[in-house]
Amino acid sequence: MLEDAGYPRYSVLPPREMDGAGSLGCEMDDIDKEAIEREAIMLRNQVWRSREQFVPIEPRGPLQRFEPDEATTTGYKVRLIHPSNAARFLGFVYLEVASLGKFSDAIVAGKIDRNARTILISQQVSREQQLFTGAHELGHAVLHRGLHLHRDRPISEPSAGDARRRRPQVEREADFFGACYIMPNNLVEREFVARFGSNKLRLNDSVAWALDHNDPDRLLQPHGWLDVEKAVSRVANYNGTGLPPLHHVFNVSVTAMAMRLQELKLIEPYAA
Numbered sequence: 238m239l240e241d242a243g244y245p246r247y248s249v250l251p252p253r254e255m256d257g258a259g260s261l262g263c264e265m266d267d268i269d270k271e272a273i274e275r276e277a278i279m280l281r282n283q284v285w286r287s288r289e290q291f292v293p294i295e296p297r298g299p300l301q302r303f304e305p306d307e308a309t310t311t312g313y314k315v316r317l318i319h320p321s322n323a324a325r326f327l328g329f330v331y332l333e334v335a336s337l338g339k340f341s342d343a344i345v346a347g348k349i350d351r352n353a354r355t356i357l358i359s360q361q362v363s364r365e366q367q368l369f370t371g372a373h374e375l376g377h378a379v380l381h382r383g384l385h386l387h388r389d390r391p392i393s394e395p396s397a398g399d400a401r402r403r404r405p406q407v408e409r410e411a412d413f414f415g416a417c418y419i420m421p422n423n424l425v426e427r428e429f430v431a432r433f434g435s436n437k438l439r440l441n442d443s444v445a446w447a448l449d450h451n452d453p454d455r456l457l458q459p460h461g462w463l464d465v466e467k468a469v470s471r472v473a474n475y476n477g478t479g480l481p482p483l484h485h486v487f488n489v490s491v492t493a494m495a496m497r498l499q500e501l502k503l504i505e506p507y508a509a
């Protein structure tokens with residue numbers, strides 16, 4: 238976030254009291270994730286019901302109509318819920334532009350102007366950053382009605398650890414909304430089951446080997462932050478399914494996908 242002063246901290250979400258754990262620096266969340274996920278689901282459902290107005294964005298391009306029998310596939314749905322369609326549904330013009338300039342030496346990746354009803358996304362950043370930044374701006378549009386003019390640095394996933402604690406609440410809310418919006422719970426679960434056979438992947442020796450032939454022990458030993466979830470996000474052709482990596486399906490970074498998998502509790506840790 239580049240402009241954190243001067244806008245009302247009004248949100249459609251009720252402010253939550255921080256309890257003692259939060260102030261001790263634990264990984265307590267002070268954002269109402271359930272309410273945010275509900276808002277994301279509601280917006281997606283509205284876009285789905287109005288889908289005749291929209292065309293799936295990429296890779297076909299906005300001028301190509303989809304085939305009717307494709308309408309139930311994950312690929313079609315992921316393209317339909319591109320932030321540009323939702324922005325249009327909300328009455329915003331959504332434009333990808335060559336540059337939005339800089340602010341305090343940082344590239345501006347996204348900008349929402351509520352009065353002008355525009356969301357602008359810079360093409361200077363990677364495609365996955367454009368998508369996540371667009372979804373983040375949607376979060377502001379839906380959750381933060383008091384936020385009128387706002388610019389963002391490139392975002393490719395919600396921040397974690399110390400970076401998360403430093404990030405203002407409205408930014409974390411918009412990040413979480415973005416993740417929920419572009420990685421729908423039901424579609425992530427569908428694609429997860431297609432690859433791993435169940436909506437609970439229990440880590441064991443053979444799963445670890447299938448995830449990473451070169452270094453399965455790394456996944457079974459005490460590991461770094463989201464190591465297993467990242468391996469699940471990036472694995473291609475798991476046990477011969479021939480399916481692409483999950484993060485490719487949703488056009489997001491490996492870390493963004495890993496954080497979503499953790500949020501949805503699809504992976505059970507290794508118990509020796």
Ligand SMILES: [Zn+2]
Nearest residue numbers: 238389408411
């Ligand atoms: Zn923001």
